[in-house]
Structure formats: structure tokens, C-alpha cells
Amino acid sequence: MPAKQKVTLFVQCLVDGIYPEVGQAMVDIFDKLGIQVLCPPAQTCCGQPAFNSGYRREARIAARRFIAIFEKAEVVVCPSGSCVNMVRNHYAELFRADSQWLPRVDNLAAKTFELTEFLVDVLGVVDLGARYGGRMTYHDSCHLLRGLGVRAQPRKLLQNVSGAQFSEMKDSERCCGFGGGFALKYPDISAAMLEVKVQNIMESGADTVVGCDMGCLMNIQGMLSRQGSAIKTMHVAQIIAG
Amino acid sequence: MVEINTENYVAEAHKAIANPVLQRALADVQDRFHKATAAAYHTLPEGPALRFKAHQIRMQAIANLDILLETLAANVRYNGGHVFFAEDGKTARDYCLAVARRHRVKLVVKGKSMVTEEIGLNQALADGWIEVAETDLGEYIIQLAGERPFHIIGPAIHKTRNEVGQLFAEKLGIPFTHDPPTLAQAARKILRAKFLQADMGISGCNLACAETGHITTVSNEGNIRLATTLPRVHVAFMGMERIAARLEDHDVLLRLLCRGATAQKLATYISYIGGPRASDQTDGPDEFHLIILDNGRRRILADPEFREILGCIRCAACLNVCPVYGQIGGHAYGFPYSGPVGAVVTPLLVGINRAQHLCLGETLCGACQEACPVDIDIPRMLLALRAKLADGDPLWKVKRANPMEKAIFQIWSGLIRNRRIYELSLRLAAVGQKCLPQRNGMLRRLPPPLHGWTRSRDIKPLAAETFIQRWKKKRRVRGIHP
Ligand code: SF4
Numbered sequence: 001m002p003a004k005q006k007v008t009l010f011v012q013c014l015v016d017g018i019y020p021e022v023g024q025a026m027v028d029i030f031d032k033l034g035i036q037v038l039c040p041p042a043q044t045c046c047g048q049p050a051f052n053s054g055y056r057r058e059a060r061i062a063a064r065r066f067i068a069i070f071e072k073a074e075v076v077v078c079p080s081g082s083c084v085n086m087v088r089n090h091y092a093e094l095f096r097a098d099s100q101w102l103p104r105v106d107n108l109a110a111k112t113f114e115l116t117e118f119l120v121d122v123l124g125v126v127d128l129g130a131r132y133g134g135r136m137t138y139h140d141s142c143h144l145l146r147g148l149g150v151r152a153q154p155r156k157l158l159q160n161v162s163g164a165q166f167s168e169m170k171d172s173e174r175c176c177g178f179g180g181g182f183a184l185k186y187p188d189i190s191a192a193m194l195e196v197k198v199q200n201i202m203e204s205g206a207d208t209v210v211g212c213d214m215g216c217l218m219n220i221q222g223m224l225s226r227q228g229s230a231i232k233t234m235h236v237a238q239i240i241a242g
Numbered sequence: 243m244v245e246i247n248t249e250n251y252v253a254e255a256h257k258a259i260a261n262p263v264l265q266r267a268l269a270d271v272q273d274r275f276h277k278a279t280a281a282a283y284h285t286l287p288e289g290p291a292l293r294f295k296a297h298q299i300r301m302q303a304i305a306n307l308d309i310l311l312e313t314l315a316a317n318v319r320y321n322g323g324h325v326f327f328a329e330d331g332k333t334a335r336d337y338c339l340a341v342a343r344r345h346r347v348k349l350v351v352k353g354k355s356m357v358t359e360e361i362g363l364n365q366a367l368a369d370g371w372i373e374v375a376e377t378d379l380g381e382y383i384i385q386l387a388g389e390r391p392f393h394i395i396g397p398a399i400h401k402t403r404n405e406v407g408q409l410f411a412e413k414l415g416i417p418f419t420h421d422p423p424t425l426a427q428a429a430r431k432i433l434r435a436k437f438l439q440a441d442m443g444i445s446g447c448n449l450a451c452a453e454t455g456h457i458t459t460v461s462n463e464g465n466i467r468l469a470t471t472l473p474r475v476h477v478a479f480m481g482m483e484r485i486a487a488r489l490e491d492h493d494v495l496l497r498l499l500c501r502g503a504t505a506q507k508l509a510t511y512i513s514y515i516g517g518p519r520a521s522d523q524t525d526g527p528d529e530f531h532l533i534i535l536d537n538g539r540r541r542i543l544a545d546p547e548f549r550e551i552l553g554c555i556r557c558a559a560c561l562n563v564c565p566v567y568g569q570i571g572g573h574a575y576g577f578p579y580s581g582p583v584g585a586v587v588t589p590l591l592v593g594i595n596r597a598q599h600l601c602l603g604e605t606l607c608g609a610c611q612e613a614c615p616v617d618i619d620i621p622r623m624l625l626a627l628r629a630k631l632a633d634g635d636p637l638w639k640v641k642r643a644n645p646m647e648k649a650i651f652q653i654w655s656g657l658i659r660n661r662r663i664y665e666l667s668l669r670l671a672a673v674g675q676k677c678l679p680q681r682n683g684m685l686r687r688l689p690p691p692l693h694g695w696t697r698s699r700d701i702k703p704l705a706a707e708t709f710i711q712r713w714k715k716k717r718r719v720r721g722i723h724p
Contacts, residue, residue, distance in 0.1 A: 016709045017668050018702050023709035041710050044658040050651050052606060054628030058655035065659060093622070146608035175565040179605025186252065186603050187694030192259045192569040193605075194699065196269075222699030225684045 008073035009039040010046070010087075010112065012080040014214040015235075022079055022214060025237035026115060032128060032241070040069045047094075048086040053181045056094060063091055067104050075122075076112040079237055080213045081144020084114040089147055114144060116212055116236055120153040127160035130240045134232075135165040137206035139197070139220065140173045141213040154212050154236050161239055169204035171196075178219040191223070198223050201231060208232045210239055244331065244362030246592050247576035251599035254574035264571060267400050271393070272568045279559045280613035282501035296498050297617040299491045300553035303483075307543065310452040310485050311534060317455020321517030323530040327482075330537050331361030338363065338444070338477050339370050341531055345475050347372055347441040351433075353459060353466030354378035355446025356394060356556060357479045357535055359578035360591070363444070374444075375436040377465035382429055386413045392572035394558035394580065395503045400571060433465070443469035443527065447480035448499060449555065451492040456516040457532065458496060460509045467511050476527040478515065482534050483543075483552035495555060498615035502557030538591045545637070547626045551586050554618055558583075560610035566603065575600060582610035582620045586627065594630055594640045601627035665708065672704040 007030055015022045030037045047062030066087070070076050078084050088109045095101040119125045136158055144150045158166055177183065177193025197220060201209050209224075209231060211217045221233040247254070258264050284290045303310055315325040328334035342350070350372055358364065364374045364385070376385040380398035384391060386409055391397035398406070407420040416428050445466050447457040457478055459466040470476045486492040500509045519526030542548050561567045561581030572580035576597070577588040585604060589597035601624055610620045631643040632651075642648060657664050679686040684700035687693065695701060 011709050017704050020705045020707065020709035020712055024712070027713075039710070039713050041714050042661045043710070044661060044664045047658075050654065052625070052628070053602075053647065053651065054625070054630070054632030055648065055651040056629050057633065058651040061655040062658050090625075093625075142605070142607035142609070146612055173609075175605050175607035175609065177565065177605060179607070182603070182605050184692060184694050186255075187697050188252075188259060189255050189566060189569055189603060190605075191698035193565050196565075196568075218702060219699070222684075222695070222701050225682065225700040226698060 006036045006038060006074050007077045007118075008070065008075065009037060010070060010076050010078040010083065011039065011043060012078055012083050012214065013045045014218060015079055016043075018218065019214050019235070022235040022237055025235065025241035026077070026079055028241040029115075029119075029128060029237060033123070033125065038073070043069055046083050046086050048083060048090075049180055051086065051090055051094065052179075060094055063094055064101065067091075067101070067108055070112070071104055071108050073111065075118070076108070077115055077118045078112065079115045079235060080215070081114045081141050081148055081150060082213050082215055084112055085143040085147035087112045114148060114150060114212065116153040116157055117148060117150045120156055126156045128157070128240045130161045130242055132161045132164040132208075132239050132242065134208045135167060135206045136161075136208045136210050136234075136239070137167055137169045137201060137204040138172060138236075139169070139176065139201070139209055139211040139216060141211055141216045142175050144212050145173060150212070154210070157236060157240050158210060164239075167204050167206055169200045169206070169209075171200055174200075176216045176219050178215050180215065183219060190219075194219060194223050198227070198229075202229070206231065208234055208239075210234050210236050212236050244360065244365075244578075246596065248588060248592060248597035248600055250576055251574050251603055254576065255570035255603075258571040258574055259569055263402060264400055265569075267402065268568050268571055271396070271399050272562055277562065278505035279502055279557070280563045280609075282505040282559075283498060283615050286497070286501070292494060293498060293615050293617050296494050296615065297553065299486065299494060300555070300616050301550070303485055303487050303491070304543065304549055304552045306487065307482065307485070310487055311482060313452040314450055314455055314485060315532075315534070317452070318517055318530075318532055321455060322520070323517035323532060325532045325534065328533050328535050328537070331535075334361055334479065334533050334535050334537070335363055335366040337531075337533060338479075339366060339372075341475060341477060341529075342367070342370065342372055342442055345441055345529075347475070349373045349375065349436065349440045350442045350444055351436050351440040351469040351473065352376050352381075352443070353445040353461065353469045354381045354397070355444070355479055356391070356578055357446055357481050358444065359391060361479075361535070361537065363479070375433065375440070377433050377437070377463075377469055378461065379426060379429055379463060379465075382433065383409065386410075390573060391578055392580070393561055394556055394572075394583070395561075396558075437468045437472050440469075440473045442475045442477065443471075443473040445470050445476065445478050447478050447484055447532075449492060449495055450480055450485045451487075451489055451514075452485055453488045454492075454514070454516065456514040458492070459513045459515065460496075460500065460503070460511070462504065462506075462510045464511045467513050470513065470515060471525050471527065474527055475529045475531070476515070476518070477531045477533065479533050479535060482536055482539050484555070495616070499555050499557050502555070502559035502613075502615035542587075542590050548586070548590055548623055550618055551583070551590065551620075551623055553616055554583050554587070555616055556583070557615055559613045559615060560618075560620065563609040563613040564604075565607060565609065566605065583618075586620055586623045589627055594627060594635075594638055595643060598631050598643050601631060661710070665711070668704060668708060672706065675703050678703075 047059035051059035177190040383398040518530040
């Protein structure tokens with residue numbers, strides 16, 4: 001029996017603007033589990049793009065707004081390890097000298113979860129009865145893996161999808177070269193890194209590459225598309241919702 | 243004195259990416275051989291958590307650096323050695339040259355030392371008409387090639403055996419061969435003669451111990467041991483941070499260093515050197531000098547945000563896992579220190595503005611910290627460097643690097659404050675993107691400043707409706723307030 005009966009969605013800007021179907025998949029998952037979903041419509045961005053580029057004042061503006069919107073929630077769930085890493089691990093750095101905001105940061109950080117870690121670790125759900133006809137491989141996103149320590153959770157969820165096969169790619173933990181602004185400022189270094197990733201995906205024999213962060217997946221999808229590959233990119237939520 | 247090319251990061255990176263031989267060498271290094279170094283601390287008898295203890299050991303030593311260095315110096319002096327505290331590269335070079343002149347040194351044999359690369363010592367010696375022979379095989383190769391170390395531990399890992407064969411044929415006049423043992427033998431023959439002729443040996447210092455008053459050198463070729471015992475004079479260069487308080491601490495760090503550097507439990511040759519040959523000893527130099535180098539380290543020490551980088555023991559495990567280093571190699575960093583550690587330490591040594599690409603040109607993937615045997619939080623310090631570049635910093639004399647980007651983020655911070663305006667700007671962009679070339683539902687080209695993205699990849703266009711819009715609509719249909 002799920003411990004929490006109500007979740008609040010922190011959508012991530014990429015999902016909101018480019019991949020709304022991923023947000024929908026999250027809603028479907030919680031509907032299936034009989035958990036009520038809330039979604040504050042005022043939300044925009046957690047501030048990570050500014051923080052990663054060094055613009056801490058601007059990041060703080062975003063973070064304060066984010067905290068004000070989400071701090072009353074019972075539990076906050078997000079389909080991006082990178083955004084959760086921002087809230088859980090970097091907000092404290094952003095407000096390290098601010099005794100007024102720090103307790104609010106800590107309060108929110110403690111109840112903000114990435115989707116797969118919430119499903120597996122908090123709810124204890126590993127099988128959602130999903131079906132998928134294809135061969136999947138999984139890309140470990142850096143911040144999810146090294147920032148939040150989430151490695152097994154998405155794999156457990158994927159291994160319980162019926163009809164699907166799973167094969168690990170080589171170096172699944174190697175960065176895909178996205179890095180937010182990095183991909184725009186150093187596009188050729190980024191692309192060289194991505195080429196290695198795409199090569200490893202292709203060699204895995206999978207027809208679908210699954211991940212927990214649309215940043216990485218957008219990057220991977222971009223090169224697969226440019227190279228005319230038929231390999232699909234899917235968020236783990238899209239797989240386990242269906 | 244030493245060349246700084248940090249401004250050429252992008253151009254040098256492109257060169258490396260476009261060089262298929264280099265790419266293969268890099269992939270090989272990271273893939274086959276060096277991934278082991280990142281994993282090596284997992285097989286410690288004490289378990290992997292020893293690295294957290296090692297981190298503490300390092301940070302405590304850094305916090306007590308003044309006392310530890312004085313203790314080390316007193317112990318070395320007690321044993322008959324000389325200690326010189328050098329404020330910068332020039333003072334260090336001058337001191338070494340003065341010692342060389344006093345002893346009428348004509349030939350120096352050197353063990354691999356990154357600190358001497360940092361201060362451009364070889365050039366200074368050559369300018370003083372003193373011949374320098376690097377004796378580490380990799381370092382010897384790049385000395386012949388006139389290059390800079392490509393990697394902190396394996397300076398010549400980017401050279402194929404064919405290239406080394408050609409280099410040796412050209413510079414040493416031996417018949418061309420690409421057989422590694424034959425090449426190693428050829429170098430060995432030449433270097434053995436140098437060892438016997440040399441008047442002075444120069445080494446670095448992998449680690450020092452205050453309690454015992456010794457410095458430690460680590461190698462797998464035995465060359466450092468020869469270079470520090472055969473010549474009459476031994477001059478050792480040490481970065482002022484490279485010290486452990488007690489022998490127990492030294493033991494932990496030494497073992498982690500060997501694991502991180504070469505995935506060995508211990509390297510083949512480890513020497514503890516505390517002074518010149520004593521009267522009852524048969525081997526060793528008549529004179530021993532220890533040069534302890536500041537060269538900007540004290541400034542790092544004074545800033546709590548960056549002090550942690552002084553904990554680095556230069557094992558290079560982070561280079562071996564870094565996906566950026568894996569594509570661009572060591573020369574793009576424009577200074578002897580490359581890879582993740584170079585990206586933090588070089589800007590702090592040569593100037594943050596000057597080395598801004600080193601601070602910005604990474605993805606913050608965190609593989610470096612995970613691989614680091616002393617758990618140095620490199621991504622945190624990269625972020626801190628970026629913050630200095632973003633808004634300027636008087637303490638480090640940093641000027642705002644990109645006023646245009648600052649303006650963009652200021653506008654961005656206005657947009658995200660108000661969902662209606664944010665939504666509106668997304669709608670406008672969604673209309674605007676209709677003019678962009680598309681194929682199979684993917685955008686093929688983006689306008690500046692986003693155009694770099696679409697040089698080698700497509701991107702999915704903005705959706706017709708944001709998730710939040712959909713959500714609100716559905717709630718309205720169901721008569722629920724959102
Ligand atoms: S930062 Fe860590 S891994 Fe990198 S060289 Fe220094 S000690 Fe080794």
C-alpha cells in the first residue's frame with residue numbers, strides 16, 4: 001500500500017515545453033497507482049541553467065520562487081534527476097549564507113524525489129504491469145547517478161516490463177555530452193562526446209534508448225535523428241506507464 | 243617563463259577531435275588501461291571509504307600547512323639537507339640555477355615532475371647552458387618531441403609506437419623500429435650513460451611527511467632512484483601542499499596515490515629521501531636541496547572555496563574517466579595540468595579570465611570526483627569558478643566574462659518569474675520555430691546563439707501546448723481547480 005497518497009508534480013521545463021507527453025505519462029502512472037496528482041500551474045524553472053553557468057543571483061530568483069511554490073507540498077516528484085539534484089544538493093550552496101532561506105531549502109530538499117527513486121524506494125513499486133514490444137537499453141544520467149545515487153531503481157522498473165528485452169550498453173555511465181549550456185558553448189566537444197554515446201547505444205542492439213532525464217535524451221535523440229537512425233528515445237515514465 | 247595557452251582551448255580541442263590517431267589512443271587509454279585506476283580504491287583492504295578518511299587527512303594537513311612545512315624543513319635541515327621556500331617560479335628556478343652554477347653542473351638528469359613543468363625549469367636550465375635529460379621514458383619521449391605532457395602520469399600516452407619509432411630514428415639516429423622493447427632499450431642505453439655522467443639530479447616530490455622529514459618519490463622505471471642517488475647533488479621540487487603530518491597519514495595517501503595513478507597496490511620503486519648521504523652511508527648525493535614552491539598556492543589556501551583543490555595528490559585518476567579529456571586530450575588545457583584537476587587548478591594559478599574555457603568547458607558529470615582517491619569535489623569548484631566569471635570577482639581580479647550572457651540570464655530571470663509571460667514567450671518561440679527547417683518532425687537548424695547545437699544534431703521543436711496548459715485545460719473540463 002503506497003505510503004503517500006498525494007504527489008505534487010515538478011514538471012521540469014524541458015518536459016513542460018518540449019516533451020509534455022512525459023508529464024502525461026507521470027500522471028498516468030500515479031493514476032494507475034491511485035495516487036492523487038497535484039501540479040502547481042505557476043511553476044516554471046528551478047534555476048539550474050543559471051546556476052550551472054555561474055549566474056547565482058538569477059538562479060536564486062528562480063529558486064526562491066520555486067521554493068515558495070512547492071514548500072507546502074506533501075511530496076514533490078520530478079521526471080529529471082538533474083533538477084532534483086539541483087534542489088536537493090545545490091540549493092543549499094545557493095543559500096549557504098542565508099539563515100532565513102536555508103531551513104526552507106532543507107525542508108523542500110527532504111521531500112523532493114526523482115520519479116524512479118520515488119516509485120521504487122518510497123512506494124516500493126517495481127512492477128506497474130506495463131508492456132513494451134522492443135529491446136531497450138538504459139543511459140545513466142550523470143546527476144541522477146552520481147548526484148542522487150540512483151542506478152538500480154530505473155533498471156528494476158524496466159526489467160519488469162513484459163514483452164520487452166533489455167541489454168546494457170557499454171559505458172552506460174559515461175556522460176552523453178549534454179551539460180546544458182556546455183552543448184551550446186562547446187558544441188563540437190559536446191558532439192564528440194555524444195558520438196561515443198550514440199555508438200555505444202547502437203552497438204547494444206537496442207531499438208529504444210531509455211533514460212530518466214529529457215536533457216540527455218534530447219541530446220541523444222538529436223544525433224540519432226541527424227544520423228537517420230530508427231532508434232527511439234523514451235523517458236522511463238513513458239515505458240512504464242504503457 | 244612557462245608558456246600558457248589556455249586561451250586556445252577550443253582550437254586545440256578541435257585539433258584533437260579531428261585527429262583519428264589521437265582519438266584512438268585516447269579511447270584506448272580510457273577504455274582498456276586506465277579505467278582500472280578509477281576503480282582501484284574499491285579493492286582496498288579497508289574498503290572504499292578509506293578515501294573519505296584520506297580526504298580528511300588532506301584537509302587537516304592543508305589547514306596546518308604552516309606548521310607542517312616548518313616541521314618538515316627543520317627535520318630535513320637537521321639531517322644535513324637545505325630547504326628553500328620559493329615564492330614563485332622565478333625564485334625557484336634561480337635558486338636551482340645558483341646551486342647548479344656553484345657545482346659547475348653541465349648535465350642534469352631528471353625524474354618526472356609536474357611542478358618543474360609548471361615553472362618551466364627545463365627551459366631555464368637550457369638557457370643557462372645546462373643540458374637536461376628527462377629520464378622517465380614517457381617524459382624523455384616528449385622532451386625529444388618538444389612537447390608538453392599529454393597526461394599527468396603518462397606524459398606520452400598519445401604517441402603511437404610508430405610515432406615513437408620515427409622520433410627515435412630521427413633524433414637518436416637509430417634504425418626505425420616500432421617494437422616497444424627495442425625502443426625502450428635504445429632509450430635506456432642513452433639514459434644510463436647520462437645517469438653516470440650527470441652532476442645533478444632533479445626530482446619532484448609525490449608526497450612529503452612532516453613527522454619524519456622525508457620526501458617520497460614514486461616510479462615504475464627506477465629512474466628517479468638513479469637520478470636522486472648517483473649525481474653529487476639532488477634538488478627536489480615540491481608543491482607546498484604535498485605533505486602529510488604523520489607517517490600513518492602518509493601511508494594511507496601513498497597507497498591511494500599508487501592505486502589512483504596506475505592501479506597498483508604500490509609502485510615498483512618508492513624512495514623516502516630525508517637528506518644527503520650520511521657519513522656512514524655509501525650511496526646518495528653529497529648535497530640535498532628541497533625547494534618548496536608556493537607559486538600561487540598560498541592564494542588558493544586563503545580562499546575556503548578553493549582550498550580543497552590543494553588536497554589533490556596528482557594521481558590523474560580523474561583524467562582517465564573524464565569524458566571531456568577523453569575527447570580533447572591533454573594539450574588543449576594549455577598548461578601542464580590537464581583534465582578535471584587542471585580545469586580547476588590552472589585557472590587559479592594563471593588567472594581565471596585567462597583560463598575561462600577550462601572552467602566552462604565541462605559538463606559537470608561528476609565522474610572525476612567519483613574516481614578521485616581523495617574525493618576532491620571538482621564539480622563544486624568548477625561551479626564556483628563559473629560564478630566568478632559570471633559576475634566578476636575583485637578578490638581574484640576576475641572581470642565579468644560574458645556581459646551578453648549575463649543580460650540573457652537577467653531577461654530569463656524576469657520571464658520565469660511570471661508564468662503568463664513565460665508561457666507567452668514559449669508561444670512566441672513556438673510560432674517562430676515554424677520558419678526553421680524541419681525533417682521528420684525535428685528541427686534541423688537553430689538560429690544564433692543556439693546554432694552550435696544543430697551543427698551535428700537535430701532538436702525536437704517546442705510542443706504545440708505546454709504540459710501546464712494541457713493540465714489546466716483538463717482540470718477545467720473536469721471542473722477541478724488546479
Ligand atoms: S583531483 Fe583527485 S583524481 Fe584528480 S589528480 Fe587530484 S587526487 Fe587524483
